[in-house]
Amino acid sequence: MNDLGYTLKRVLKTKPIKKIPETEAIFEQVEQINTEADHDPHTLRISIDAKVAVKVGEFDRGGTTRMPTVSLDHDFPTETTLIPYGIFIPEYNELFLFFVASKLTADCIVDLLESWWQTVKHRFTHIQKLVINQDNGPENHSRRTQFMKRIVDFSASSQLNLQLAYYPPYHSKYNPIERCFGWLEQHWNGSLLDSVETVLNFAQTLTFKGKNPVVTLVEKVYSTGVKLTTSAMEELETQIHRLPDLKKWFVEIFANPV
Numbered sequence: 186m187n188d189l190g191y192t193l194k195r196v197l198k199t200k201p202i203k204k205i206p207e208t209e210a211i212f213e214q215v216e217q218i219n220t221e222a223d224h225d226p227h228t229l230r231i232s233i234d235a236k237v238a239v240k241v242g243e244f245d246r247g248g249t250t251r252m253p254t255v256s257l258d259h260d261f262p263t264e265t266t267l268i269p270y271g272i273f274i275p276e277y278n279e280l281f282l283f284f285v286a287s288k289l290t291a292d293c294i295v296d297l298l299e300s301w302w303q304t305v306k307h308r309f310t311h312i313q314k315l316v317i318n319q320d321n322g323p324e325n326h327s328r329r330t331q332f333m334k335r336i337v338d339f340s341a342s343s344q345l346n347l348q349l350a351y352y353p354p355y356h357s358k359y360n361p362i363e364r365c366f367g368w369l370e371q372h373w374n375g376s377l378l379d380s381v382e383t384v385l386n387f388a389q390t391l392t393f394k395g396k397n398p399v400v401t402l403v404e405k406v407y408s409t410g411v412k413l414t415t416s417a418m419e420e421l422e423t424q425i426h427r428l429p430d431l432k433k434w435f436v437e438i439f440a441n442p443v
Contacts, residue, residue, distance in 0.1 A: 203355040211353040211434050215318070218350045218435070222316040223276065229309055232273045232318040232361040233298070233325075235289050236369075241265040241378055267384055267402075269369070270294070272301050273362040280365050280398035282388050284381075290407040291324045291332035295339055297403070302343055304399075314346040320357045327351065327436050330413035330421070337424050340438045349436040368393050 222230040242265070267284040270293075274280075283297050319325060325332050327349060340347045352360050373387040381402065388400045413421065424442055428435035 205354060207431060207434070208353045208356070211351070211431060212356075212359075214428065214431060214435055215350050215352060218316060218348060219318070222314075222348075225314075227311060228314040228316060229312045230275060230316040230318065232271075232275060233294075234271060234320055234357070234360055234362045234366075235285075235294075235322065236269040236271070236366045238266040238268045239284075239378055239384060241267060241381055241384060265381065267381065269366065269388075270297055270403075271362045271365050272297070273365050275361045278394045278396060280391075280393065280396070282365075282369075282398045282400045283403050284384060284388070284400070285403045286381075287403070287405060287407045288409050289324060290409055290411070291329055291335060292411060293403070293405075293407045294325050294332065295335035296405070299339055299342075300401075302339075302345075306343070312345070314348065316348045316350060318350050318352065318360055318362075320360055321351045321354065321433070327427075327433055330418045331411045333418075333425065333436075334413055334421055337421060337438055340440045344440045346440055347438040349438075351434045353434070365393070365398075 219230060222228045265286070267286060268289045270283040270285055270289065272281040272283075281301055285293060285297075287293065321327070323329070327333060336347060336349070339345075357363060369388065369391055372391045376383075376387065378384050378387070385400055385402060389397060391398055424438065426437040426439070427433075
C-alpha cells in the first residue's frame with residue numbers, strides 16, 4: 186500500500202463550515218455588541234452554554250493518562266449522567282460550572298443564571314446591563330417561549346437590562362465558553378469518571394490562569410415541554426426588542442420598560 190502511495194496521512198480540516206445567508210451579518214453584530222460591552226463600565230458580558238452529557242461510570246472516554254487505567258470493555262447503559270453547564274466571564278477569566286443531573290430545560294438554564302447572579306451581584310453593584318453570548322440551542326433560543334418568559338422575569342427581578350447575542354449556527358466554537366470546555370476535556374483526558382464525586386473533583390481542580398472554577402451539583406428535577414400559549418407569547422413579545430433583519434439573533438430586554 187505504501188508503494189502505491191497509500192501511506193498514513195493526517196485528517197485535513199479543510200471542509201468549509203456551513204453558513205446561512207445571515208452568518209456574516211450576525212458575526213459583525215456580535216463583535217460590535219461585545220466590543221461596546223467590554224468598554225462600558227456599567228455592562229458585564231458573560232458567555233453561557235452546555236456540553237454533551239457525561240456518562241458517569243468506568244467508561245473509556247478516549248485520551249491518554251500517565252497511570253495504567255482499565256475501563257469496561259463495553260459502554261453499558263448507565264443510570265447517571267451529568268450535563269456540564271458553564272457561565273464564563275471573559276473579562277475576569279472566571280468560570281462557573283454547574284453539573285445538572287436532570288434534563289437541561291429552559292427553566293433550568295434561567296435558574297442557573299439567577300443562582301449565579303445571586304452569588305456574584307455583591308461584586309457588581311455598578312452593573313446595569315448583562316450581555317449574554319450564547320448559541321441558539323433548543324432550550325434557550327429566542328423563540329423558545331418558556332426561556333423568553335423566564336429571561337424577562339429575570340430582568341425584572343434583578344433590575345438588569347439584558348442583551349442576548351447569539352452566535353450563528355455551525356459556529357459555536359467562537360462562543361468564549363467553548364474554550365473552557367476544551368480546558369476541562371484536556372484536564373480529565375483519559376481518566377475514568379466513575380462517580381459523581383470524581384466528576385466534581387476533576388472540575389474543581391481545573392486551573393486556568395491561576396484560577397479554579399466554582400463548581401455546583403444541580404440535583405433538582407426539571408419537567409420538559411413547558412411552554413407558553415400563543416396569546417401569552419404575543420403579550421410577552423411587547424416586552425422584547427428584536428434587532429430588525431436579525432430578530433432571532435439579537436434581543437434586548439429592559440428591566441423597566443418605558
